[in-house]
Amino acid sequence: DVKVTQSSRYLVKRTGEKVFLECVQDMDHENMFWYRQDPGLGLRLIYFSYDVKMKEKGDIPEGYSVSREKKERFSLILESASTNQTSMYLCASSSGGLAYEQYFGPGTRLTVT
């Protein structure tokens, strides 16, 4: 079974803190994604990566950055956390090919106070 794990299920941070969300997949997938999930808005893509050290902006990249130094690990960084970044963050990975599904992690519920 494909496993996508995220470093924390729940996280509470203060405004202005630098926050790291980690994601690891164990299936040698080329592609990795970070989404943000908010009620009524569905999932929105923040950043994605299709290879080590390669990244592309998604639909809402402002206030975020990412790092992919190893194939299995994709990190989301909030440079200076703000209250409007309180949300559920989901990581996903997929193999190459258009028909392949994305496999999701359990999510990190981040609260910024």
Next chain:
Amino acid sequence: AQTVTQSQPEMSVQEAETVTLSCTYDTSESDYYLFWYKQPPSRQMILVIRQEAYKQQNATENRFSVNFQKAAKSFSLKISDSQLGDAAMYFCAYRSGLNQGAQKLVFGQGTRLTINP
């Protein structure tokens, strides 16, 4: 840009009955893929069913089937013989058929499905 719309924020159904979740999308492309994902209360999102736009036949996976109407840009999910374990948030998603980067998904707003015993 492509958009996906789920107009039913919440749905409920009696156990063992059939329910249909609606999804419409907007695209100018002719080649694409559509997905239904399920997110149970534990939050791990899983794939329910997928449909390739070039296939006319509607996809089926056990109790789950889709009604894909390409001209109408509609992609509804039918769940037959509903079970308590079907209670979840359901998301419709679109992926372009163009081989661009990592083939990102565009998601709808989600429909929360409740199963009444």
